[in-house]
Amino acid sequence: MSPLGERLAADLRARPRHFAELVEAHPAVAWRDFLKAWGEVRTLSTLGRDDHGRYRMNEPAGEHGPA
Amino acid sequence: MKQGFRDVLGVLEQAGELRHIKKPVDPRHLSALAAQAKEATFFETIEGYPGWRVASALVSTRKRLALAMGCSEADIARRFEEGIRRPIDARLVATGPCQEVVLQGDDADLTSIPIPLMHVKDGGPYISATMVVSKDPEYGRNVGSYRMMYRTPRETGIDLVSSSDMRRYYQRALDAGRPLEIAVAVGVHPYEMLAASYKAPIDVDEYAIAGGLHGAPVDLVRCKTVDLEVPADAELVLEGELLPIGWTADEGPFGEFSHITGDVKWNPIFRVKCITHRRDPIFYMLQMPWENDWLAAPVIEAAGLQALRIASVEPVAIRAPIGGCCYWTLIASIKKRPGEGKNALLALLSVAEVKLAIVTDEDIDIYNPDELDWAMTFRVQADHDVLIVSGARGKHIDPSVRAWSLGKGGLPTTAKLGIDATIPEGVPKEQYERIRYFAKDAVRLEDYL
Numbered sequence: 463m464s465p466l467g468e469r470l471a472a473d474l475r476a477r478p479r480h481f482a483e484l485v486e487a488h489p490a491v492a493w494r495d496f497l498k499a500w501g502e503v504r505t506l507s508t509l510g511r512d513d514h515g516r517y518r519m520n521e522p523a524g525e526h527g528p529a
Numbered sequence: 530m531k532q533g534f535r536d537v538l539g540v541l542e543q544a545g546e547l548r549h550i551k552k553p554v555d556p557r558h559l560s561a562l563a564a565q566a567k568e569a570t571f572f573e574t575i576e577g578y579p580g581w582r583v584a585s586a587l588v589s590t591r592k593r594l595a596l597a598m599g600c601s602e603a604d605i606a607r608r609f610e611e612g613i614r615r616p617i618d619a620r621l622v623a624t625g626p627c628q629e630v631v632l633q634g635d636d637a638d639l640t641s642i643p644i645p646l647m648h649v650k651d652g653g654p655y656i657s658a659t660m661v662v663s664k665d666p667e668y669g670r671n672v673g674s675y676r677m678m679y680r681t682p683r684e685t686g687i688d689l690v691s692s693s694d695m696r697r698y699y700q701r702a703l704d705a706g707r708p709l710e711i712a713v714a715v716g717v718h719p720y721e722m723l724a725a726s727y728k729a730p731i732d733v734d735e736y737a738i739a740g741g742l743h744g745a746p747v748d749l750v751r752c753k754t755v756d757l758e759v760p761a762d763a764e765l766v767l768e769g770e771l772l773p774i775g776w777t778a779d780e781g782p783f784g785e786f787s788h789i790t791g792d793v794k795w796n797p798i799f800r801v802k803c804i805t806h807r808r809d810p811i812f813y814m815l816q817m818p819w820e821n822d823w824l825a826a827p828v829i830e831a832a833g834l835q836a837l838r839i840a841s842v843e844p845v846a847i848r849a850p851i852g853g854c855c856y857w858t859l860i861a862s863i864k865k866r867p868g869e870g871k872n873a874l875l876a877l878l879s880v881a882e883v884k885l886a887i888v889t890d891e892d893i894d895i896y897n898p899d900e901l902d903w904a905m906t907f908r909v910q911a912d913h914d915v916l917i918v919s920g921a922r923g924k925h926i927d928p929s930v931r932a933w934s935l936g937k938g939g940l941p942t943t944a945k946l947g948i949d950a951t952i953p954e955g956v957p958k959e960q961y962e963r964i965r966y967f968a969k970d971a972v973r974l975e976d977y978l
Contacts, residue, residue: 481653485557485646492577493556497640497654501681515650515782515793 466491467502471519474509478516531743533762534716534813537587537597541569544596549573556654559583560647563816569593575812578643583812588719589819591851594826597719598742603896606830606847609723609742613831616733617740625750625761627714632804633754638682639801642765643812648784652686652793654679655783658815660714660725661687662757665698670758672735674725677713677799678780685799686780687771694731699771699797708770710755711799716764716813719824721747727828736760754803764811768803786821787854787926818854826855832880833859840876842869845891857927858885860895865951874916874947882924884943889950892961904950907961916947 463471470484479487481500488496503509510520541547548568555576563570563585572583588594591602600608632641644654656677664670671694678686689696695711702709714721724739736758740746749758755768780796815821826849837844843864849855859877863869870888877886889895889904909915923930923943930941952958 480650482646482649482651493643494577494640497644497679498682500653500679501640504680504684511652511779511793515652 463502464499466495466499470499470503471506474503474517474519478512478514478518480514480516484517531718531740531745531747532720533718534584534764534811535762537718538569538571538584538811540596540599541587541593546593546596547571554583556583556643556645559585559643559645559814560816563814571811575643578641580808581643581810581812583643583645583814584716585814586816586820587813588823589816591823591826594719594823598827603846605827606834609827610831610834612720612742612744613727613729613738615741616737617744617746619734619736619740619749619758620746621758622748622750622761625748625763626807627759627761627763627766628750628753628805629808630806630810631753633802637801637804639679639685639767639804640682641804644679645814647814647817648790650782650790651784652678652779652781656685656713656715657817657821658715658722658813660717660721660760660763661695662712662714662759663695663698663709664757665701667701668694668698668731670734670736671695671698671731672721672725674722676783678783680778680798683801685801686778686796687799688780688783688794689771689796690776690794693728697731702771703773703775706773708773708800710757710768710770712752712755712757712759712769713767713799714759714763714765715767716811717760717762718743721760722815722824723827726824752803753805764813765806766804767799767801768805769799769801771797771799774798784817785926786818786825786856788818789926789928791926819851822851822855825849829856829859829880829883833861833877833883836876836880837861837863837873840872842873842876844873846895848895853885857882858887859883860887860889860901862889862891862893862895863951864891867954870914870949870951871916871947874949878916878918878921878945878947882922882927882943884921884923884927884945886945886947887950888948890952893950901950905948908950908952909948910953914949914953916945916949918945918947921945 548566550572553574553576569586595602646654699709720742721739724735748761750761752768776795778798781794782791785791829849830847845862847861873888893904894900920942923941925932932941
């Protein structure tokens with residue numbers, strides 16, 4: 463994954479965000495580069511959505527078992 | 530010869546309804562800038578996308594829709610009716626400008642197109658001005674319009690939740706375990722968009738309806754990688770297939786035609802095989818909700834006229850106002866005989882999801898809100914002239930039907946309201962004699978300035 467893709471994934475691990483919030487967090491990135499990096503993030507099996515339509519990173523299965 | 534997308538730009542230019550933006554614009558800012566302009570917008574330089582230009586808001590007002598249709602604002606429904614009454618079959622041609630550039634393999638990369646981020650809560654950048662072609666072995670060709678959300682350089686989401694012929698085609702392909710080939714044309718004449726959004730019977734070719742609207746056949750070219758045909762003069766074409774995964778991929782939210790942000794939906798995925806476009810392509814960013822709404826207006830108004838005629842009521846004028854998203858509200862003036870105010874209401878409320886209908890007399894200009902208010906003030910007694918129909922079919926996207934409380938698969942119902950603002954039976958017309966200024970025709974203000 464590209465460094466920008468890693469940063470977008472880290473943004474989502476920190477907290478759920480709307481797509482536009484991700485865009486706003488990286489204003490200096492060329493649009494085409496942003497779309498390519500987002501395409502990388504979209505392929506992650508841990509990418510999910512919350513009830514508000516925000517993207518989030520789900521914990522990988524088995525990393526945290528039930529308490 | 531039929532008109533194309535670029536001819537509409539020319540018509541708008543001549544009418545002073547097209548604003549050129551010469552400074553470079555980032556695709557992230559296209560939507561906000563288009564929304565601030567009073568005119569349609571033409572962005573001549575797109576940052577990071579040399580050779581591309583972007584047009585938007587071509588039919589964001591009734592005036593611009595009428596200009597594109599070559600008729601008066603009052604006549605868009607009748608113009609649409611004329612077109613659908615006399616379909617003209619499309620014509621296959623060998624080549625077209627939409628295939629001047631052909632990108633396949635790794636070059637078929639959606640990031641090479643300036644797909645804009647349009648709204649604050651959208652699930653991603655969207656292609657909003659699509660004309661999507663598909664084919665079923667039994668039913669034949671279908672053309673519709675479906676929003677597409679960028680996912681990866683080779684994939685988009687596509688909103689296929691609502692009932693449609695293409696949804697049926699996809700379900701049949703899914704049942705057979707195969708993908709459904711589709712082609713997506715972007716940057717076509719509003720007549721093609723109107724034909725695509727018109728719910729024609731499954732055996733009617735929407736290209737023939739577009740031909741009827743143009744008064745000339747639509748020229749089609751064969752796609753490069755799928756067994757489908759697209760308008761030869763389109764600006765951009767995406768060829769590929771809907772994957773046989775069913776309604777499993779997240780798509781949305783998107784700024785809906787109801788002027789409200791929608792929800793995340795579960796939809797199929799479109800995988801791109803080939804991109805073709807003109808040498809100097811113009812990306813069409815359909816401005817939500819306005820262009821989507823106005824493209825529905827001729828269809829819903831024509832349905833209203835037809836319903837009135839079936840009810841043996843003579844319509845004078847009809848209007849689907851933008852406040853009702855050109856979908857939920859119909860206002861009509863009629864040549865009334867006793868009882869026909871109510872008959873007209875019943876007819877109009879039977880049209881699709883229309884939930885508010887107002888009927889008035891032929892002397893009222895229904896395009897003038899003040900005139901309409903006056904008629905509703907002085908020709909309506911609420912205990913006699915208001916109809917409420919409970920439990921009619923509703924639409925999920927209307928928050929007032931509380932669709933969220935229905936559970937998965939639940940279908941909403943709605944109440945419908947009709948207001949008969951025609952002169953009540955038994956009230957002489959003389960009671961409505963308007964005041965007239967003495968000597969109005971004898972003197973002219975400019976002679977005294």
